[in-house]
Amino acid sequence: xxxxxxxxxxxxxxxxxxxxxxxxxxxxxxxxxxxxxxxxxxxxxxxxxxxxxxxxxxxxxxxxxxxxxxxxxxxxxxxxxxxxxxxxxxxxxxxxxxxxxxxxxxxxxxxxxxxxxxxxxxxxxxxxxxxxxxxxxxxxxxxxxxxxxxxxxxxxxxxxxxxxxxxxxxxxxxxxxxxxxxxxxxxxxxxxxxxxxxxxxxxxxxxxxxxxxxxxxxxxxxxxxxxxxxxxxxxxxxxxxxxxxxxxxxxxxxxxxxxxxxxxxxxxxxxxxxxxxxxxxxxxxxxxxxxxxxxxxxxxxxxxxxxxxxxxxxxxxxxxxxxxxxxxxxxxxxxxxxxxxxxxxxxxxxxxxxxxxxxxxxxxxxxxxxxxxxxxxxxxxxxxxxxxxxxxxxxxxxxxxxxxxxxxxxxxxxxxxxxxxxxxxxxxxxxxxxxxxxxxxxxxxxxxxxxxxxxxxxxxxx
Numbered sequence: 001x002x003x004x005x006x007x008x009x010x011x012x013x014x015x016x017x018x019x020x021x022x023x024x025x026x027x028x029x030x031x032x033x034x035x036x037x038x039x040x041x042x043x044x045x046x047x048x049x050x051x052x053x054x055x056x057x058x059x060x061x062x063x064x065x066x067x068x069x070x071x072x073x074x075x076x077x078x079x080x081x082x083x084x085x086x087x088x089x090x091x092x093x094x095x096x097x098x099x100x101x102x103x104x105x106x107x108x109x110x111x112x113x114x115x116x117x118x119x120x121x122x123x124x125x126x127x128x129x130x131x132x133x134x135x136x137x138x139x140x141x142x143x144x145x146x147x148x149x150x151x152x153x154x155x156x157x158x159x160x161x162x163x164x165x166x167x168x169x170x171x172x173x174x175x176x177x178x179x180x181x182x183x184x185x186x187x188x189x190x191x192x193x194x195x196x197x198x199x200x201x202x203x204x205x206x207x208x209x210x211x212x213x214x215x216x217x218x219x220x221x222x223x224x225x226x227x228x229x230x231x232x233x234x235x236x237x238x239x240x241x242x243x244x245x246x247x248x249x250x251x252x253x254x255x256x257x258x259x260x261x262x263x264x265x266x267x268x269x270x271x272x273x274x275x276x277x278x279x280x281x282x283x284x285x286x287x288x289x290x291x292x293x294x295x296x297x298x299x300x301x302x303x304x305x306x307x308x309x310x311x312x313x314x315x316x317x318x319x320x321x322x323x324x325x326x327x328x329x330x331x332x333x334x335x336x337x338x339x340x341x342x343x344x345x346x347x348x349x350x351x352x353x354x355x356x357x358x359x360x361x362x363x364x365x366x367x368x369x370x371x372x373x374x375x376x377x378x379x380x381x382x383x384x385x386x387x388x389x390x391x392x393x394x395x396x397x398x399x400x401x402x403x404x405x406x407x408x409x410x411x412x413x414x415x416x417x418x419x420x421x422x423x424x425x426x427x428x429x430x431x432x433x434x435x436x437x438x439x440x441x442x443x444x445x446x447x448x449x450x451x452x453x454x455x456x457x458x459x460x461x462x
Contacts, residue, residue, distance in 0.1 A: 002079060003409035004033055007449045008315055014448065016409050017084065020077035021336055023452050027051055028065050035069055036079060084412070085400050096391065097147030100350070102357040102368050103138055105130040105167055106159040110195050111235060113226050115262060115288055115296050124372035129164040130360040134381070135171035138358050141381040143182050152179075153210075155189045157357075157368055162196035172208050189213065191258075193227070194239035194246075202246050211254040214243050218259050218271020218285070225264060226296075244279060256282035256330060262296035263288075269309045273316065276327045284330035287439055289421050298435065307442050314446035318453045332447040334413070348415030352378065352394025356385075366394055369420035394419065397429055404432035410441045 001016040011029040013022040024032070027047060034043050044062050051057040072078040108127040139154070146152055154175065156168050168190070175186045187210035194214060205212050216239070217223040224234025247255060257280045261268035268285050275283055287306075288296050298306070313329065320326055349355060352366030359371060362381040370376040379386035397419050399411040417433060417440070425433035 001082070001407075001409055002032065004029065005445055007311065007445060008318075008453070010449055010452055012445075012448060012452065013078075014409065015078050015080055016412065017082050018076050018080040019336070019412075020072075020080075021448060021452070022072075022078070027057060027062065028069070031062070031065050032069060032078065035066075035073075040066055096145075096353055096385070096395075097149060098142060098145040098354055098356060099149040099151070100153040100155070100355040101138055101142050102155045102157050102355070103130065103135060103171070104157050104159070104357060104359050104368065104371060105135065105161045105171070106164040107360050108163055109159040109193070110163060110229065111160070111193050111227055112230050112232075113228070115226050115260065115290060115294075128360040130167055130358075132167050132170040132174075134358075134360065134362050135167055136174045137362065138381050139171065139175050139178055139186075141384070143178055143184060145384070146184065150183065150185055152184055152186045153189065154186055155191065157191050160193055160195070161190060162192050162201060165196070165201070169204065172204075176208075187211075191215070193235065194242050195229075195235060197239070197242040197246055202249050205246075206250050206253060209253075211256075212246070212250070213256060213258050214246065216240070216243060216257050216259055216275060216280075217261070218265070218268065219274045222265045222271055223259075226262075240278065247280060254282070256284050256328075258330075259283075259285045260288050261285055262290075263298055263302060264296065266298075266302050266305045267309065268306075269313050269316070272313060272329065276320070281327040282330075283327055287436070289424055289433075289436070291424075303435075303438060306439060310439075310442050310446050314450050317450055321454070322457065331443045332450050334444070334447040334451060336448075336451055348398065349418075351419055352391055352397075366390070367420060369424070393429065402430055402432055404434070404437075408437070408441075410437075410444050413444050414440050 003014045003016060005012055006029075011024050011026060013024060013029065013032055014020075015022070030050065031043055031047060034046060038046070040063075043066065044059060047057070047062045048059065069078060106129050107125065108129065142152055142154065154171075156171075161168055172188055175188070178184070179186045188208055189211040190205055190209050191213040192215065194216075215227070216236075217225075217227060220234070220236045223236040227235050229235060243257070257275050259268075259271060259275070261271065265271060272283055272285050287298055290296050314332065317327065317329060317332070349367075355367060356378060357365045357368045357371050358381060359365070364378040364380055364385060365371045365373075365376055366378060376390060377387060378390055385391055397416060399405050399414070399416040402416050405411045405416055414437075417437060419429040421433040421436050422431040423429045425431065425435070
């Protein structure tokens with residue numbers, strides 16, 4: 001399978017199953033498009049009819065191009081075979097190990113964001129905070145079930161985790177003790193809305209947190225539309241100086257700004273650039289996923305606007321990199337030299353199998369987006385995963401188990417997509433959230449084009 005598209009002056013050909021990326025001229029682009037469905041003589045005739053008046057195109061040149069395409073096919077860099085379907089069918093672990101937990105240390109929040117899936121931090125239930133005892137047991141549970149994994153991940157999530165700050169610090173301290181005893185390396189991450197950031201939080205996070213996710217939706221009027229406190233006052237003015245101080249002190253350690261765009265700001269590029277102009281260089285902007293009919297819902301009419309925004313974002317990233325002021329966009333982070341192993345590319349994030357969310361009282365769910373939905377309760381940190389049927393269902397979710405993914409050229413980049421988004425859109429984790437798929441494919445096209453431009457820049461420097 002190949003995928004061809006034109007963007008920002010580039011004619012791009014992706015060989016799906018080998019991952020080989022080719023940038024070609026118009027003649028080669030058209031030849032590749034016809035190669036599998038027409039004879040050599042038919043291709044020559046078609047190319048001469050279309051390009052024959054050009055001085056640089058003749059029958060010999062076309063035959064040479066055909067020979068190059070044939071060589072690339074023989075090398076497995078064009079029209080390569082799909083060798084991964086059997087891996088997907090047989091990659092169903094019989095011995096499950098866990099390598100990541102999302103600890104919901106606070107089912108409460110000091111903001112009242114209407115689009116939040118956590119519903120003001122409550123997750124369809126009562127407000128609650130995790131005790132240090134429960135947090136310690138979660139660390140024990142992770143280590144006990146981690147098998148041979150050395151690198152383990154623990155995310156502090158909410159609600160707002162800084163509302164339970166002493167417990168966060170206590171869990172980290174306990175984790176540091178236990179990782180030495182058991183030969184593990186625990187990487188902690190914190191997600192925060194920024195309201196409670198102070199010097200102590202900054203110092204501790206920069207010392208102990210592998211990554212920090214800072215929630216900012218962009219321009220003041222966009223951010224303050226939804227991210228308000230319980231009096232209805234926006235949080236932008238309060239949190240941005242704190243985020244700037246945090247990031248400046250963080251140095252070269254990992255962080256990223258995470259925003260959400262909705263139907264109300266389909267011009268989200270302005271929000272991304274606003275964050276970049278504030279001095280933030282690690283950026284993410286996620287499309288909202290909400291109930292049908294919600295005023296925030298992205299519509300069919302929004303789609304071409306969003307596509308245009310992603311394309312303009314890619315062009316702007318290239319321009320700013322040339323000017324020496326680059327920034328990273330999370331969805332455009334892609335490697336042409338390797339990237340995730342094929343098992344990860346087929347099976348995805350590992351929710352419900354390798355990755356679980358833990359509620360304040362120790363109940364287990366496949367990920368944070370399922371918390372509060374009793375159908376998806378997996379067990380608890382004391383008895384372990386008891387809903388093995390649900391675990392098996394998640395283990396079977398991959399890029400090949402969903403019929404809607406069969407002919408998709410991007411399936412080895414998304415691994416079949418987010419199970420939670422599929423569930424919220426279709427009622428089934430094995431479904432396909434088609435709107436999200438359309439956006440994902442556009443992002444991958446843009447990401448590949450950015451890589452092409454970056455390689456061009458690097459070649460120009462040599």
